[in-house]
Every structure is written in structure tokens, then in C-alpha cells.
Amino acid sequence: MDSRPVGMFDSGVGGLSVAGAFGELAPAERVIYFADTAYFPYGPRPAAEVRKRAFAITHRLLRDDVKLIVVACNTASAAAIVELRKAFPVPFVGMVPGLKPAAAGSRGKHVVILATPGTIEGGLFTRVLEEFGREARVDTVAGHGLAEAVEAGLAAAPETVASVRDLLAGPVRAGADTVVLGCTHYTFLRPALLAAYPALQVIDTNGAVARRAAQVLCEADLLAPAGRPGGLDLIVSGDAVAFRRTAVSL
Ligand code: DGL
Secondary structure (H helix, E strand, O other): OOOOOEEEEEOOOOOHHHHHHHHHHOOOOEEEEEEOHHHOOOOOOOHHHHHHHHHHHHHHHHHOOOOOEEEOOHHHHHHHHHHHHHHOOOOEEOOOOOHHHHHHHOOOOEEEEEEOHHHHHOHHHHHHHHHHHHHOEEEEEEOOOHHHHHHOOOOOOHHHHHHHHHHHHHHHHOOOOEEEEEOHHHHHHHHHHHHHOOOOEEEOOHHHHHHHHHHHHHHOOOOOOOOOOOEEEEEEOOOHHHHHHHHHHO
């Protein structure tokens, strides 16, 4: 048993989708969520810059004595998870686009990965592609502007539906029947995606990552005492009012 908090971070509101799933699975855990909005978006930044932020945030979360850190961001996982694990003694849970379940579930064996440029170009995704890329045709699309729309509270706006429609038009026309949301912000685009393409199967790994985090705590005997009320504390590096405004609208 361990009453210390769990740390979680993302560039903004995206990782709240993971925090929500984790809170349902492990309601006794207190989560400290670091939203790095002063450096949002991570997607177009060089990996070294995102890695520097991941290290700075980890130092900050460790000051609050977190027992586990969930990198609730595909871009930061791609840029830094290997180095974080080497540098810090705390366990980390990271994210990678869910190509495996998507390839298994795609009827026509044609999937499209929607992610940030940092995730698509990162080594983690290259390895997943090598491992599971033969099981289906895989198209990759960089979701230019989409995380920004979510962060601005425009996840369901008509212009966001139009962007999603344009970005995925090529792969869908070519027969893709499954889209993998390779960025935690995109989880909040499900309604926009389904408005643009109602027949598309939409896959994300937020639930799987939340389950993995709970499993790591359980295996290391780090779970908080059952029955204790958990909760979410926020640290926002940028405009906290804007962050909260978007968060409550999701
Ligand atoms: N939420 C982040 C991810 O999962 C990226 C958003 C951004 O570009 O900052 O990749």
C-alpha cells in the first residue's frame, strides 16, 4: 500500500482522457496532472525540445513525491520515454499508437494512423510499425491543427469536422475502415470524426494505458488504500484559466 500520488503529464488537455479512464479504474488514487500549456503544442517541436520538457516536468512531479508517472502524451512518449526510464528511479507508463488492435479489428485490413508529426517520426512508432505493419495496410496522417483545435475548445466545431474530413479523405477513399487516434487530444475528436465519417472504426489506447498504470501499481504493491477518496490536482504551466475553460467543456 502506498498513499503517494500518481503523476501524469501532457502538453495540455489531451491526457485528461487518460486521467479520466484511470480515475474510473483506480478511484482511490490521487493524480497530479501537469498540463504543459506554456509549451503547447509539442507535435511540431523537435524531439530534443520535448525531451527537455519531459525531464523538467518529471523533476517537478518528483518534488511532490509521485510513485509512478504516466506520460499521457504520444509525442512526449516518442521523444523521451526511453531516456526518462534510464534517468529516474520512478516507474513510467508511456503511450504508442494502437496499431496492433486496429490491424486486428480492421475488416478490410486497411488502417490510418492520425498522430502528431513528432509521434509519426519517432522511433517508438517505427518499431510498432515494423512489428504490426505487415498485418494491414497502414497510412499515416499528421493531424496538423487538430490538437490546437481541441486545446482551443473547438473539438466539435464545424471547421474542425471539415479539417478532419479533409485530412482523412485520401485514406478513406482508398478503403481505410479504421482510424487510430495517436494523440491523446484526438480522443476528444471522436464526435467530429464520426460526423465526418460515420462508418469509420475509431481506436485509441487511453483505456489500455490507464489499465497498464493500474497494473504496474498493483504489481509493485503501490496501490493506495482502497476506499480512500482519490482525485485530480492540476499544475498548469501556462494560462490556467484557459485550460480549465477548455477542460470543463470536453
Ligand atoms: N497530446 C499530445 C499527444 O498525445 C500532443 C498534442 C501536442 O501537439 O501538443 O501526442
